[in-house]
């Protein structure tokens with residue numbers, strides 16, 4: 001199952017809104033096939049695994065055990081369900097980490113296997129599997145995207161000078177790490193003042209991977225159209241109070257900016273099948289989500305240089321300190337929200 005999770009992780013950033021899934025087929029202590037879900041729309045892990053069994057080993061499939069970190073699917077899409085495929089291949093036993101929270105699958109895949117006389121074992125490395133697919137499980141069980149907060153602060157607790165001018169607090173290595181993180185999420189969001197003053201590109205240009213949806217708040221549409229968020233580098237949502245329209249790669253989404261704004265944004269993201277969002281500031285936007293306890297993970301860099309006054313960094317609530325690391329001369333602290341149902345504390349891969 002550890003190997004399944006490692007294989008599944010190869011699909012990070014590419015499988016959403018599907019989960020990351022890996023599969024391993026074992027005969028008499030020997031792995032005869034491996035596979036994973038490479039990207040959304042590609043073969044499911046079980047099918048990829050079966051395709052990779054060498055022709056001389058195919059006769060061993062009925063005497064083999066398949067390990068897969070998520071319950072095989074049971075619904076007919078473009079291809080027959082994986083559970084039916086495993087029955088057809090007469091696999092002897094299936095070992096699963098997590099049952100599928102998705103309504104069309106939940107328990108049905110296991111039932112199909114059992115009805116066909118296949119031995120099924122569930123719950124192996126369940127916590128690790130839940131953590132790996134925390135975005136997917138959050139999305140289906142809590143009906144909202146998984147929310148990651150990210151900011152950089154000075155050692156004396158500020159995220160920007162008092163005049164809100166742009167200040168690079170973290171080093172180049174930390175910035176590369178942030179770009180890698182961006183490729184792993186479905187969307188990235190910033191507040192109006194950040195979009196206006198910093199003119200960020202909000203791309204993952206320092207990393208290899210998928211570019212997330214960019215989202216900027218702009219209640220009164222005051223962001224200049226020559227700002228980077230309006231370029232063609234990524235699909236973009238401008239959350240505003242004035243218009244609903246699609247203009248090239250920019251979608252204007254009209255919502256009321258009242259005390260339910262955060263919930264409304266999350267609902268729109270859920271409706272668009274956005275599994276996760278990384279919120280990168282500024283303080284007002286981060287504090288809005290923290291104040292409503294609408295966050296799951298916070299990744300905070302603390303740089304080396306104090307500025308003595310300025311815009312205070314947000315303060316978390318209900319957090320668990322997951323771990324610390326160093327990145328350049330920055331310290332990185334990762335916190336998890338205690339109310340997050342997936343707060344298994346792993347060794348995080350950076």
Ligand SMILES: NC(=O)c1ccc[n+]([C@@H]2O[C@H](COP(=O)([O-])OP(=O)(O)OC[C@H]3O[C@@H](n4cnc5c(N)ncnc54)[C@H](OP(=O)(O)O)[C@@H]3O)[C@@H](O)[C@H]2O)c1
Pocket residue numbers: 150151152153158159160161163164165166167169190191192193194195197198217218219220257261262280281282283284285286288311
């Ligand atoms: N160190 C870091 O990691 C980091 C990261 C990002 C930004 N920054 C810095 O942070 C500063 C900007 O932060 P900020 O706190 O002033 O602004 P911000 O969070 O970027 O944007 C706040 C603005 O968004 C709009 N808004 C409307 N409704 C809101 C709501 N419910 N919640 C939050 N925002 C809402 C408001 O503008 P309207 O009144 O126009 O609607 C509000 O003034 C800049 O100096 C930037 O450089 C630092």
